[in-house]
Amino acid sequence: MAILDDISTFLQKGKAKEVKELVQQAIDQGIAAKSILEDGLMAGMNIIGGKFKRNEVYVPEVLIAARAMNQGTALLKPYLVTAGVKATGKVILGTVKGDLHDIGKNLVRMMMEGKGLEVIDLGVDVSAEKFVAAVHEHKPQIVALSALLTTTMNEMKTVIEALEAAGVRKQVKVMIGGAPITDSFCASIGADAYTADAASAGDKAIELVS
């Protein structure tokens, strides 16, 4: 449908105002909310994610595209609820205790939301106890941990140990990421997945909830 292609195109350009107007038009035309979301908004965000992975666009372009997506999604939300459209899966996300960096985490959130996942973002400097409490409260399939510093990455292990101690480790997959993280570090702390960039984190999350 042309209008859904237009939504995707304007989203990729970060034109939030136009995306909002087109989403409203699509709603008014009686196009199913699920289709507007998946074939318009998410389709555009997936293209941006792919371009980001290939270094064809950069973080600022991803952010303004995500902003356009958020505005379109906000308009769509009541229709999605009415139609009973549910998120593909649920993710608890946060930067670990002692670490205040949030750009990488925010990008991961955008990429995951662009894949149709519901992301509960706990913010930065999040303690292991808060991650455990969020797992109890929200029952996610994934806990995603971010750290930028070598001095804070060990906190990821603390979170995993806390999940184990709380008896919820087997209920979730733990994803980790951040500049100093490596596959071997991931294996050494017993996490389930490490991805090197935000777009790959979105892909991996979909794989893990499938």
Place this chain on the structure above:
Amino acid sequence: MDRSFYLSLAASGKRLPVATHLVLHEKSDPEAILLDGKRLAEVMLETARRFDSPLALPIMDLTLEKDVMLRTMGVAAAAIPTYHFHDKPDPALVAKVAAMDVLGSPRIKANCDSLAAIAKAFAAGGKEVPIGMSIGPFSLMTKLMKDPITPIYMAGSGVAPEDDDEVGLLASLMDLCEKTVHACVLAQIKAGAKAIFLCEPAANLVYFSPKQIAEGGTVYQTFVIEPNLRLKALFNQHGTDLIFHDCGSLTPEMIASFAVLDPVIISFGSPVKLWEAEPLVPKTTVLYGNLPTKKFYSDEEVPLSGIPDLVCEIESKLKASGHPFIIGSECDVLSMPGYEKTIMAKVMAFTTCGCGSK
């Protein structure tokens, strides 16, 4: 210092890490030392001597400037690390920051005391040059907004501060950050710093779109180069040298734009290949870096036995270019609990090894 000092240091072939954090955390009470200028000076000197370096460097703690700024503005200490501005700061508070005595911060006071102690020893014939440390205005600003990237992009698209609240906030925070950094740097210069290690790690591909810059945007000039040029003018007034550090991912255009700052040393992180950056940097500026020290904790990523080849690759390529260089770390080498010996062994290896199999 005369520029020939840095060029001679490069010509000496010494390899120098930024490793004060690593040595500090060998002590039983690092937190107490950070508040004690005399003891901090001892750690800086111990670090310099361990690696046979004439540069006495502080730790690269880039939180101090935000802390002193917000304390001056009356923000509660506990709220400072995650504090973000949502509205333009009150002009009266901005004026207060411009006039603040940064020595009211115990950490900055200790840093300045340590510089003063090293400067005194240097004046008396000591070998170690006191070097100050500061975050740059742009990187400081990125810590003050929840999302600085979108307004930077909008500003780069031609949106004026008066036309958009976020872009307006960005402009006013840049002004606040410049005033803060000027105050922090000036205190260190007064304490005796001969050079300042000025860190702009956020001036990178995450915050700026190369597409936008390639299309003719002047956003990088506006937010990174121009504020740092004004800071450089302050350095020049006081005869203080600029060591410029940016450990982020950078485009060739970004690297080339630093030339106007005329640093005595330019320090890059491992995302930049020094031999590729070399043609973009004037030969009067010493290239510094940039072994992947952030991953030194990992024997899989950076095995000890692989260090000589990493060193040799940079050394051989830069020697061929004729550009003065110093092999070093890509940032402050941080002490990491449980990995201290692993990291130190690799730092010792890169400062002392031959060129391996090559």
